[in-house]
Amino acid sequence: MGKQRVKIGIVGCGNISRAYLMTAQSFPILEVAAVADIDLKRAQARADEYFVPKACTVKDLLADPEIEIVVNLTIPAAHAEVALQAIKAKKHFFNEKPFAVKLADGQKMVAEAKKAKVRTGCAPGTFLGGGLQTCRKLIDEGAIGQPLSATAFMMSPGHESWHPDPEFYYKVGGGPMFDMGPYYLTALLNMLGPARRVAGSATIQRPERTITSEPKKGTTIKVETPDHVTGIVEFKSGAVATMVTSFAVWHANLPRIEVYGTEGTLSMPDPNSLGGPVKLRKAGEKEWQEVKLTHGHDGGGKWGIGVVDMAYAIRSGRPHRATGENALHVLEIMHAFLGSGKKGAFVKIAAPYRRPEPLPAGLGPMALDD
Numbered sequence: 523m524g525k526q527r528v529k530i531g532i533v534g535c536g537n538i539s540r541a542y543l544m545t546a547q548s549f550p551i552l553e554v555a556a557v558a559d560i561d562l563k564r565a566q567a568r569a570d571e572y573f574v575p576k577a578c579t580v581k582d583l584l585a586d587p588e589i590e591i592v593v594n595l596t597i598p599a600a601h602a603e604v605a606l607q608a609i610k611a612k613k614h615f616f617n618e619k620p621f622a623v624k625l626a627d628g629q630k631m632v633a634e635a636k637k638a639k640v641r642t643g644c645a646p647g648t649f650l651g652g653g654l655q656t657c658r659k660l661i662d663e664g665a666i667g668q669p670l671s672a673t674a675f676m677m678s679p680g681h682e683s684w685h686p687d688p689e690f691y692y693k694v695g696g697g698p699m700f701d702m703g704p705y706y707l708t709a710l711l712n713m714l715g716p717a718r719r720v721a722g723s724a725t726i727q728r729p730e731r732t733i734t735s736e737p738k739k740g741t742t743i744k745v746e747t748p749d750h751v752t753g754i755v756e757f758k759s760g761a762v763a764t765m766v767t768s769f770a771v772w773h774a775n776l777p778r779i780e781v782y783g784t785e786g787t788l789s790m791p792d793p794n795s796l797g798g799p800v801k802l803r804k805a806g807e808k809e810w811q812e813v814k815l816t817h818g819h820d821g822g823g824k825w826g827i828g829v830v831d832m833a834y835a836i837r838s839g840r841p842h843r844a845t846g847e848n849a850l851h852v853l854e855i856m857h858a859f860l861g862s863g864k865k866g867a868f869v870k871i872a873a874p875y876r877r878p879e880p881l882p883a884g885l886g887p888m889a890l891d892d
């Protein structure tokens with residue numbers, strides 16, 4: 523590989539930690555030096571399962587001088603607290619989404635990280651997957667001309683049928699917008715550039731949920747945050763996207779994301795995945811064409827690819843792609859969706875967004891740089 527490994531420490535050993543541990547084992551640039559959790563038993567279980575040398579407290583993980591990136595896989599309410607501790611320890615950090623719950627916390631993380639000269643990162647990294655990178659290439663090459671508008675639909679009944687601890691999805695910082703919005707918004711922004719303003723409506727449609735997954739089967743959850751969020755995003759380019767995210771829809775027949783341009787339409791894959799299909803239909807064409815993916819990283823075992831990109835970036839000194847700064851832009855948009863209805867007006871988006879460099883086509887299966 524020729525590059526010195528980057529040691530990472532994982533904080534939060536719950537459901538999604540397995541996916542990151544698998545990714546870290548697949549990409550030679552990463553080495554998991556330690557795992558931590560407020561529940562030490564959980565940390566120990568993950569360490570045993572994935573042969574991680576150390577299971578410890580968050581404090582001990584942060585004190586390890588060899589760890590360069592803190593990968594923060596805690597619940598949303600703890601994202602800011604853990605990231606701010608990582609910054610204090612002069613470590614780069616990579617948060618699971620959402621970047622933070624409160625906008626002020628997101629702003630603080632970006633400001634403090636800048637002062638401490640550490641990198642900020644945030645999921646999702648799915649826009650680095652083969653499906654969405656192929657879409658980005660098509661947009662950049664003008665395959666649909668100038669993008670004019672888009673639709674994005676995330677319709678689901680919620681997570682209480684499968685997640686072992688689903689309560690946090692119905693508390694402030696959860697809900698379909700904060701949980702799934704980051705995938706859809708990150709994909710749209712990567713195509714269309716920065717957002718200008720947002721108008722939305724956010725409501726609680728099913729105020730009580732019963733958990734049907736084990737081990738909490740039969741427990742009732744009171745829904746404390748909107749479970750149906752809909753509205754529009756206007757982009758600085760002039761394009762406009764219509765978006766619905768819902769945990770209150772049993773079934774729907776809508777596409778995930780479509781982008782409509784002056785010369786055709788691009789149908790994008792599920793942004794909560796790394797693969798395809800990507801479909802294109804130019805003006806006047808009778809059929810949709812499925813486009814062969816031009817980029818790799820389109821399969822399983824690559825969740826958390828944003829961390830891999832950050833590790834490569836640290837070693838070569840280049841910017842990484844899944845930045846906290848862009849995640850702050852996403853966080854502001856999500857708050858705007860929730861706040862606009864209350865305000866009865868559009869909400870302007872102030873945080874900057876920098877379109878990440880596309881990945882080169884034709885990379886090796888475990889590479890992120892040429």
Ligand SMILES: NC(=O)c1ccc[n+]([C@@H]2O[C@H](COP(=O)([O-])OP(=O)(O)OC[C@H]3O[C@@H](n4cnc5c(N)ncnc54)[C@H](O)[C@@H]3O)[C@@H](O)[C@H]2O)c1
Nearest residue numbers: 534535536537538559560561595596597598600618619687
């Ligand atoms: N589960 C999924 O499929 C999935 C997918 C993508 C992203 N995510 C995101 O990943 C994050 C974690 O989700 P999850 O499903 O793994 O949740 P989880 O509840 O299964 O795990 C979270 C873990 O964090 C630990 N924790 C909480 N606060 C902590 C703190 N202050 N310090 C140390 N540890 C702490 C908990 O003890 C728990 O083990 C969330 O932000 C979620 O949005 C989850």
